[in-house]
Structures are given as structure tokens and as C-alpha cells.
Amino acid sequence: LAKTTQPxxxxxxxxxxxxxxxxxxxxxxxxxxTWYQQFPxxxxxxxxQGYKTKVTNEVASLFIPADRKSSTLSLPRVSLSDxxxxxxLVVFSGSARQLTFGxxxxxxxxx
Amino acid sequence: xxxVSQTPKYLVTQxxxxxxxxxxxxxxxxxxxxxxxxxxxFLKIMFSYNNKELIINETVPNRFSPKSPDKAHLNxxxxxxxxxxxxxxxxxxSQRGAENGEQYFGPGTRLTVT
Numbered sequence: 001l002a003k004t005t006q007p008x009x010x011x012x013x014x015x016x017x018x019x020x021x022x023x024x025x026x027x028x029x030x031x032x033x034t035w036y037q038q039f040p041x042x043x044x045x046x047x048x049q050g051y052k053t054k055v056t057n058e059v060a061s062l063f064i065p066a067d068r069k070s071s072t073l074s075l076p077r078v079s080l081s082d083x084x085x086x087x088x089l090v091v092f093s094g095s096a097r098q099l100t101f102g103x104x105x106x107x108x109x110x111x
Numbered sequence: 112x113x114x115v116s117q118t119p120k121y122l123v124t125q126x127x128x129x130x131x132x133x134x135x136x137x138x139x140x141x142x143x144x145x146x147x148x149x150x151x152x153f154l155k156i157m158f159s160y161n162n163k164e165l166i167i168n169e170t171v172p173n174r175f176s177p178k179s180p181d182k183a184h185l186n187x188x189x190x191x192x193x194x195x196x197x198x199x200x201x202x203x204x205s206q207r208g209a210e211n212g213e214q215y216f217g218p219g220t221r222l223t224v225t
Contacts, residue, residue: 034213034214036214041218041219042218042219043115043201043203043216043217043218043219044154044201044214044216045216046213046214046215049213085152087154091208099156099159099167100156101153101154101155101156103151103152103153104152104153104154
């Protein structure tokens with residue numbers, strides 16, 4: 001059974017780098033990992049997507065080790081406005097295609 | 112312009128009633144989704160349509176029936192509502208499948224069943 005696991009919550013201070021890890025078993029070679037950000041009373045918003053090594057865009061980086069059993073979302077120099085819930089999403093392309101969100105990580109950025 | 116819109120934003124109804132939630136996207140995307148987010152904030156896929164064709168149908172009670180009149184719309188009809196159906200329902204769309212495409216989510220519909 002496909003499953004993704006994230007820490008429930010994390011605290012950080014403004015200006016620090018934050019790394020949030022998602023563990024995912026049974027992920028296939030070409031299965032993508034996607035991260036979303038959700039603010040209260042809003043729909044999730046796309047942050048970044050990748051399936052191997054490292055991907056970087058203007059707001060975040062995504063690191064995927066060779067064994068692909070986990071992935072890490074890295075937010076450089078967080079600000080108070082980055083306080084939100086962060087979800088990883090994996091679409092497992094095994095025998096039964098499954099689209100699975102992690103349980104979400106509440107990131108709180110403190111001044 | 113709102114990319115993905117849902118109506119209504121709030122829906123309060125009694126057990127046993129039938130209700131519908133509408134979703135429209137103006138992005139020209141081929142794929143649309145319905146998700147349920149429960150009180151613990153878990154997000155779970157319910158359905159996915161590609162060009163009006165059902166491609167993902169998770170284990171959802173058959174009281175829930177999606178309908179896609181065209182590829183810009185995916186409505187969700189719920190029969191015989193139960194207390195456990197109370198949740199926030201999100202519609203989303205993507206140009207490609209969720210596995211390799213960015214999904215755009217609507218603002219959500221908060222359903223409360225009393």
C-alpha cells in the first residue's frame with residue numbers, strides 16, 4: 001500500500017532555511033514528487049515538482065536521494081508569510097495507480 | 112479572473128438531503144479532480160477526469176457521483192448526505208496528469224451536515 005509520511009509540525013525563525021522531509025515507500029523510477037503549500041481557508045498551491053536528484057525554482061528546492069525513499073523540500077530564508085501547511089504528493093504508478101498526499105506539515109515561522 | 116472556481120463556498124444541510132457542488136476552470140486544462148479534506152486536514156483524492164472521461168475513482172461511497180458536462184466543468188453530486196460527509200471539498204485542474212503536472216486548486220466548499 002502506497003504511503004507518504006511527513007512530520008506533523010515544525011517551527012523556524014525568520015531568515016532561516018527550512019527543510020521538510022517526506023518519506024514515500026514503493027515509489028517507482030519515474031514517479032514524481034510534488035509539494036504544495038496551503039494557507040487557512042484556501043486551496044493548496046503548487047510549489048515545486050521533480051522525480052530525481054535536485055530541482056530548484058525561485059521559491060524552493062527539492063532534493064531526492066538516489067534511493068528515492070524520501071524527498072526534502074527546502075525553503076531558503078523563510079519569512080512570516082511562509083507560515084502554512086506543506087504537503088507532499090506522490091502519484092504511485094505501480095500495479096494500482098495511487099495519488100497520495102502526505103498528512104501535511106504545519107510550518108510556523110517565528111519573528 | 113479566477114482560474115478554478117467552486118460554488119457554493121459554504122453549504123449547510125441536513126442528513127439525508129441531496130446536494131451538488133459545481134466547479135469550473137478557465138485554464139483550458141484537460142484534467143480535473145475532486146478532493147476531500149477532513150477536519151484533520153488530510154487531503155484525499157476522490158475522482159479525476161480527463162477530457163470528460165473518468166480516470167481515477169477512489170474508494171468513495173456511490174452516494175458521490177461526479178459529472179463532467181464538458182472539460183471545463185466537473186460537478187459533484189452527493190445523495191443522502193451523512194454526518195461524516197462534513198468536510199471541505201476542493202476541485203482542481205491540471206494540463207497534464209497529477210503525476211507530472213501542476214494542479215490548480217479552487218477555494219474549496221465547506222460542507223456541514225447537521
